[in-house]
Amino acid sequence: MNKAVELLNLWAAYEEENPKADISQFCQAYLVNQEQKNRxxxxxxSPVPPTSTSxxxxxxxxxxxxxxxxxxxxxxDCGISSFDEFLYLNSLANSSNLxxxxxxxxxxxxxxxxxLILDRLRKANLIAEQGDELDKRTKRVSMTEEGARVLKACYQKLSEINEMCFAGLSEEQINLCIQLLQPVEASLARQWLADKKK
Known part of the structure; x- marks a missing residue:
């Protein structure tokens, strides 16, 4: 059978079962089905959990x-002892006067x-604290020059690690993972912050 005809037949069958779906959803479903057939x-x-969400x-x-x-x-090698310390420096690099x-x-x-994480970063001279002009009880935090240098070195190390970890995926596959998982992260983060206030 001609490959174009085969694709149209698959699309027609999918559309019949999912009348509101668009082409991108069909393509995702097709790729997932192909992967499941192959592996x-x-x-x-470690054992495989009983459900797909698990x-x-x-x-x-x-x-x-x-x-x-x-x-x-x-x-x-960069002078950081935890991933959280890196994340905190990263937060400071992308926002000011936090x-x-x-x-x-x-x-x-x-x-x-x-x-405790912020205190370790301060003692290592990677961040500095300042008082808040409006609220004397509040401390504002900024990154020092040394913190910026360390963060730059961490970015380089992390880039190499990410290349190693995801070397088996194409750029398209990585982008698809991001597209599928980013809304989950945003939803969970909002939910966590709301629940934390309770």
Whole structure:
């Protein structure tokens, strides 16, 4: 059968089952079905969960954990001892005049843990604290020149690690993962902040 005809038949069958779907949804469903035919999920030295959502959760968690282990090891050369320290510096690089609580909330930490992270960064001369003009109880945080230098070195290390971690994926596959998972992250973050206030 002609490949174009085969594709049209697949689209027609998909459209019949999903009348409100668009072409991009069909393409995603087609690719997922092809991947499922070719390979079932497995985990190194660990069982596969019984549901697809649990499998996805485990997969994302294990990738993040492994990538984080490599990153923390590499960051030690830069003078950083945790991935959270990198994330806090990154927050400061992309915003100015942040309150301590702004940084802690943006990185989903508890207040006590976040204050310890900020204290380590301050003692290492990577950040500086200033008083707030309107509220004497509030401290504002900025990155020092040394902090900017360390963050730049961390970016280089992280870029190399990310290349290693995702070398088996094409740019299109990476972009598809981002497109599919970014709304999940945004929704969970909003929900977490709302629940935290309760």
């Amino acid at each position: 079932q999920p497995t985990f190194w030295e 499998t996805l959760t485990k997969l994302v968690g294990r990738i993040a954990r492994l990538q984080g282990l490599y990153a923390v090891h590499a960051f030690k 309150k301590k609580t702004d940084i802690i909330l943006a990185n989903f930490n508890e207040l006590s843990s976040g204050l």
